Amino acid sequence: MAWPQLFFLHPVSLYQGAAFPFALLFNYLCNVDSLSIPARHLFLLAGGGVLAWAAMGSFAVLLFIPALCAGVLICSLGPRDVHRCAFSFQMSWQTLCHLGLHYTEYYLQEPPSARFCITLSSLMLLTQRVTSLSLDIREGKVKAASGGVGSSSSWSERLREALPYFSYLLFFPALLGGPLCSFQRFQTRVQGSSSSCPRHSFGALTWRGLQILGLECLTEAMRGVVSAGAGLADCRGLQCVYVMWVTASLFRLTYYSHWLLDDSLLRAAGFAPAFGESPGEEGYVPDADMWTLETTHRISLFTRKWNQSTARWLRRLVFQQVRAWPLLQTFAFSAWWHGLHPGQVFGFLCWALMVEADYLIHSFASVFVRSWPTRLLYRTLTWAHTQLLIAYVTLAMEVRSLSSLWLLCNSCNSVFPVVYCVLLFLLAKRKHKSD
Template identity: 45%
Template sequence: MCWADLLVLLPAALYRLAAFPFAALFHHLCASGRLSLTAWYIFLLTGGCLFAGTAMGSYAMLLLISAAGSVLVLLSISAACAHTWVFALQMSWQTLCHRGLSSQELDPQDARPAIALSAIMLLTQKATSLAPDIHEGVVRLQLGQGLLQCALPLCTCVWARALLLRLAYCWHWVLDEALLEVAGFKPEAGQGDLSVHDLWTLETTHRLAVFTRTWNTSTSHWLRRLVFQRCPAQPLLATFAFSAWWHSLRPGQVFGFLCWAVMVEADYRIHPFLSAWATSQGVKLPYRGTTWVFTQLIVAYILVAVETESFSMLYLLWTSCNSILPLSYGFALLLLLLAKKLKQN
């Protein structure tokens, strides 16, 4: 047996070897005191995600979902229940991944599924080792309420404010369309902003792209004809950038509309990936329910951002926990784009 045979038997070995220089650099920066705590976490998170995306491609999403789920559980429940919930979550997800991947007709030369499963198994080991430490007080992850319990009221301030803004917009549309109809200028079929079908779609869709096309239908049609269909490159980004310009380029509008463009692009790529896994009815319902909540929260975040008029208020919104979900969507978009590029190469 030669060294090359070991790389075949251990497909992740090559990536681990490639990561050694970065690990040495990280150790040097920590030992020299050049990394703040925030930079320490950013270095680990960025490096780990790049490493996962390079080694596993699109299968890295399985690992990221597992990791994010464990973190959310640890931060949201009491220390006494941490071990039970983390164990149940990790083992259930690991078993689901094993069964799901084994039922697929995978390329035997493709090592990415095996690397992903190996990483998930290792994560299960680490997470279920951390949970008893939290339960026994060896590691103190929280004081008093959990992070999610503290963050939930803040997310609900944002959601409630966005609901008021949506009601205000709808009220304006009601007055506009009523005035036009009284004057004899009734909008054409499918061009109005307040049809029953559109309102039902806005409140029930789990796709941000569908919400975006349905929201303010007359303006959506106008932007599609004026910008989207005429732009030779990056039409989605150009459309939202023009919309920010049209809305007067206040700080919140620039940030909000550009964020909206990134979220829609992420929506176009994330959902086909997730829907490929959500094949059974038992998986489809949690998938649609969770993504519906995500869509509503992202819409709320964007609406509040668009209505923000000062840099200081925009900074408070950006640095709040409400930015976690949009950042997660943006990060998932980067991973999927990287996976697509690697696949093409």
């Protein structure tokens, strides 16, 4: 079985690795106060431009145009209008680019360009930064630029005021991946003195590198197992459960490795706490919490911990802003943000129902599961079921063709989400009667 969603992550990792020395150089120059604040912004902006062109080629124009337009909107609109306009423009542009991918894959029946897929991934990250910044301005957390349309400021003053915004939207440590870095943290880092700059020990960096290397070795081993085994088209009965779990494990290992590398690049540049410090200060959270993801028996907790900074961003952007069906609307927007491929629409809808069921199931079970042996058995069974549900959702979202999605839905693996859907219906009906 092919995994087209992930085939571009390997070249992305190579470009992220190539950017690592420049991130360390930036951190060093800030530590010795060798760069003025405007020079720091220019260093980050120029690095983003060079990295985008190297990774995306001519497709980088599709990234530069919305970044420029978003910067202009942020600098020219007031706090009331900036989020609505920036959000509408950015999502419209990103949707048009995703439609271009749909046209290539489904109409022309051609494999997409790796550079175009990298551009789409970077556009999705740009959307996070644009909307996060516009929300900060609307909520008063970030002061709006004073050089608006009617301002009498000179062009040089306007450019100086706009430089931090453009630098934030395109700074190279977060261009191709990484947890969402807020504009406040970005500004604190860029404007900070040498005494406030995070310092990294060689041992900490080496240990993180060994972790990434270990994950890469596991990924290659898992890739060999998947390639040598049967696919969903050839499996029978319970063998399909094994095929689904192994393939989904390959996807997850790939993401873990990629997230660790992205996080390390941000830390090397100083935009995250140094290794060993609290990762949650100033709102920074790493994307990968592998221990929780692999041990939790609750799919709702898995959802909050999977790609943590994106989960936080979705919660702030959608979940906290809507009144009717916030969970369903959040997952629906996530499917839109990811590109609205058939497998993604099905997978996110299924995921939303599983989270709803999770809340009711564990709330109901907490009344009856009291003794230690019963709790142990309950946690074991729900952990296994959670892992299989996540494997099912992951596979649904990663496959692109309708035929592959049909093979998954038509296999015995569909029993796992159906069980949760039945329990959701029964427990919701019971809760409604009790109310």
